[in-house]
Amino acid sequence: MPKSRSRSDFLFRIGTGTFGVLLVVLVCAIGVVLARQSVLSVQKFGMNFWRTEIWDPVAGEFGALPFIWGTLYSSVLALLIATPIALGIAVFISELCPAVLRQPLVFITELLAAIPSIVYGLWGIFVLVPAVRAVETSLPDAMRLLPLFSGPPLGLGMLSAALILAIMVIPFISSISREVLKSVPAAQREGAYALGATRFEAIRAALFYARTGIVGAVMLGFGRALGETMAVTMVIGNNPKVSVSLFAPQYTMAAVIANEFAEAADDLYLSALVEIGLVLFIITLIINSLSRLLIWSMARRATAAQEPGVAAEGAS
Amino acid sequence: MKTTLKLTLSLACAVTLVAGAAAQTMRINGAGATFPYPIYSKWFSEYNKIHSSVEINYQSIGSGGGIQQVTKQTVFFGASDGPMTPEQMQGAPGKILHFPTVLGAVVPVYNIPNVSAELHFSGPLLADMFLGKITKWNDPAIARLNAGVSLPASDITVAHRADGSGTTYIWVDYLSKVSPEWKSKVGVATSVNWPTGVGGRGNEGVSALVRQTPGAIGYVELIYALQNKIAYGSVQNTAGEFVKASVSSVTAAAAEAAGKMPPDFRVSITNAPGKGVYPISSFTWLLLYENAKDKAQAKTMVDFMNWALTEGQKYCADLGYAPLPEAVVKLEMAALAKIKIS
Numbered sequence: 001m002p003k004s005r006s007r008s009d010f011l012f013r014i015g016t017g018t019f020g021v022l023l024v025v026l027v028c029a030i031g032v033v034l035a036r037q038s039v040l041s042v043q044k045f046g047m048n049f050w051r052t053e054i055w056d057p058v059a060g061e062f063g064a065l066p067f068i069w070g071t072l073y074s075s076v077l078a079l080l081i082a083t084p085i086a087l088g089i090a091v092f093i094s095e096l097c098p099a100v101l102r103q104p105l106v107f108i109t110e111l112l113a114a115i116p117s118i119v120y121g122l123w124g125i126f127v128l129v130p131a132v133r134a135v136e137t138s139l140p141d142a143m144r145l146l147p148l149f150s151g152p153p154l155g156l157g158m159l160s161a162a163l164i165l166a167i168m169v170i171p172f173i174s175s176i177s178r179e180v181l182k183s184v185p186a187a188q189r190e191g192a193y194a195l196g197a198t199r200f201e202a203i204r205a206a207l208f209y210a211r212t213g214i215v216g217a218v219m220l221g222f223g224r225a226l227g228e229t230m231a232v233t234m235v236i237g238n239n240p241k242v243s244v245s246l247f248a249p250q251y252t253m254a255a256v257i258a259n260e261f262a263e264a265a266d267d268l269y270l271s272a273l274v275e276i277g278l279v280l281f282i283i284t285l286i287i288n289s290l291s292r293l294l295i296w297s298m299a300r301r302a303t304a305a306q307e308p309g310v311a312a313e314g315a316s
Numbered sequence: 317m318k319t320t321l322k323l324t325l326s327l328a329c330a331v332t333l334v335a336g337a338a339a340q341t342m343r344i345n346g347a348g349a350t351f352p353y354p355i356y357s358k359w360f361s362e363y364n365k366i367h368s369s370v371e372i373n374y375q376s377i378g379s380g381g382g383i384q385q386v387t388k389q390t391v392f393f394g395a396s397d398g399p400m401t402p403e404q405m406q407g408a409p410g411k412i413l414h415f416p417t418v419l420g421a422v423v424p425v426y427n428i429p430n431v432s433a434e435l436h437f438s439g440p441l442l443a444d445m446f447l448g449k450i451t452k453w454n455d456p457a458i459a460r461l462n463a464g465v466s467l468p469a470s471d472i473t474v475a476h477r478a479d480g481s482g483t484t485y486i487w488v489d490y491l492s493k494v495s496p497e498w499k500s501k502v503g504v505a506t507s508v509n510w511p512t513g514v515g516g517r518g519n520e521g522v523s524a525l526v527r528q529t530p531g532a533i534g535y536v537e538l539i540y541a542l543q544n545k546i547a548y549g550s551v552q553n554t555a556g557e558f559v560k561a562s563v564s565s566v567t568a569a570a571a572e573a574a575g576k577m578p579p580d581f582r583v584s585i586t587n588a589p590g591k592g593v594y595p596i597s598s599f600t601w602l603l604l605y606e607n608a609k610d611k612a613q614a615k616t617m618v619d620f621m622n623w624a625l626t627e628g629q630k631y632c633a634d635l636g637y638a639p640l641p642e643a644v645v646k647l648e649m650a651a652l653a654k655i656k657i658s
Binding site (some may be wrong): 033054055057058059125126129131133144152154155157185233234237238239249251255258259260261262263264265 | 404479504513514527650
């Protein structure tokens with residue numbers, strides 16, 4: 001009996017292990033294919049590809065800087081907008097919301113995640129962009145002098161892209177944060193109340209306890225924002241120029257691949273587009289590793305901080 | 317015993333025959349430009365009504381994709397809004413012939429609040445606007461061509477295609493013919509390094525940008541402007557007339573070109589000379605191998621082309637395309653005869 005059980009255990013381990021390895025192989029394979037298809041462009045431009053601002057398919061001059069900038073800038077802005085809102089939603093649903101409202105609210109936030117990005121894009125171009133233009137035109141002239149608000153008020157541009165991305169990542173950040181908050185042990189809150197904490201302080205303690213999970217949620221939202229294509233390309237203005245202005249039309253990596261791939265006929269052009277994909281792949285990899293590192297170091301500090309506390313409890 | 321065998325054999329033969337007849341449906345695959353897709357799909361379905369055994373499938377993946385697929389021989393025929401470059405022709409495993417099928421045009425669309433008059437443009441003016449050299453609507457260069465129209469002092473916002481497109485190819489091909497500066501600074505391709513402006517995805521993206529942005533100017537295909545009832549400006553041709561794009565003014569551009577048509581039909585008819593000609597017009601081409609591997613498919617395609625260039629042309633006007641002039645059709649018939657079908 002024990003023999004056959006150990007055999008089924010063994011098979012189970014092999015089976016699940018294969019799937020795990022398969023995933024790693026798949027990621028490596030994507031990297032290899034991207035690298036192989038972009039050889040032409042890598043050889044021609046080398047590291048200059050990362051820092052030049054020209055994108056000229058006619059002359060065969062390609063640089064990814066405006067796209068890298070546009071992708072990172074729009075994603076970071078989107079997170080700056082989305083994180084406080086998403087956390088607010090998560091805290092409200094998990095801590096403060098009356099029980100009757102909870103299920104409908106959860107359903108609605110999750111519905112936001114189910115809307116296809118092309119629909120967001122259409123909504124963006126017909127509703128959001130005119131609204132943003134109205135805000136931009138009503139901005140006082142004195143503020144226009146700031147580099148952040150320079151350029152003509154088109155509506156299309158970085159601000160619209162960041163807003164639409166923010167709306168798209170909110171459900172991801174808020175759902176996961178909510179789950180994380182739910183898993184905070186009741187003892188944490190009870191302890192806080194027992195010490196005389198107000199409701200706000202108790203929630204703050206719960207948030208602090210859940211911080212690694214929340215950082216993970218934000219990072220997931222970041223990953224989603226980096227790769228979003230269709231909705232962004234419809235509102236960002238698609239102009240490969242590096243600019244800090246929120247009003248300036250800019251471009252992202254995913255958008256340029258989607259827009260230009262079908263008509264890219266010559267080899268160098270195609271290769272440059274694939275290299276953009278490779279750059280996006282590498283940047284995503286770096287950001288994911290950094291967020292892992294951040295979470296890991298936070299978790300380690302948390303346990304380190306807890307241990308003396310446990311010792312003190314034992315002593316008393 | 318023997319009779320049973322004979323019976324079985326003849327039965328088997330009969331079964332194979334029946335199966336053979338059913339399998340005789342010929343499927344031909346093609347891929348390429350999105351611009352002629354509506355008329356091509358109309359043609360393929362109409363042709364299938366006459367010849368039920370022929371099924372032609374077309375994927376509108378873009379001109380660049382069409383050229384690639386036909387070069388790699390993953391499809392039997394390709395389609396493109398711009399002729400193949402000499403390098404592309406050399407990259408193909410056999411000689412590829414170009415056949416113009418219909419004509420299209422690209423028109424300037426704009427949005428200036430409180431101006432309802434139809435604006436006049438000239439080629440150099442459009443080039444300067446798209447180069448970012450003319451930035452205000454009340455610029456003297458615009459006012460000179462539009463006497464009597466009071467133009468505001470507002471900024472010009474240029475809207476162009478963000479995706480690679482045959483429409484862009486036709487537009488910048490025209491601009492580079494009328495502006496040496498455009499030719500040297502920007503050049504001609506399905507997507508270019510735009511000196512100024514914002515990019516929209518597809519005709520619908522550009523027209524949405526133009527409609528929503530006060531002071532915007534962009535370009536879309538004539539069919540798109542007609543179907544969506546978007547107002548567009550007229551453009552000055554080489555004879556000095558301001559011509560509005562229409563089915564007849566576009567066909568006129570091709571008729572002018574027919575006189576000096578090169579034998580391979582790889583010709584740009586933007587800025588064509590002659591009266592009544594709309595200058596931003598272009599052919600769209602179907603790409604076929606002169607000596608294809610599959611002769612049965614080649615024979616069918618030649619038959620289809622003979623039909624499309626004659627009978628098929630009557631579907632053009634309804635779909636907003638301009639039909640080919642008679643003279644061009646005649647030249648193409650002669651070229652079709654060169655395709656090896658046995």
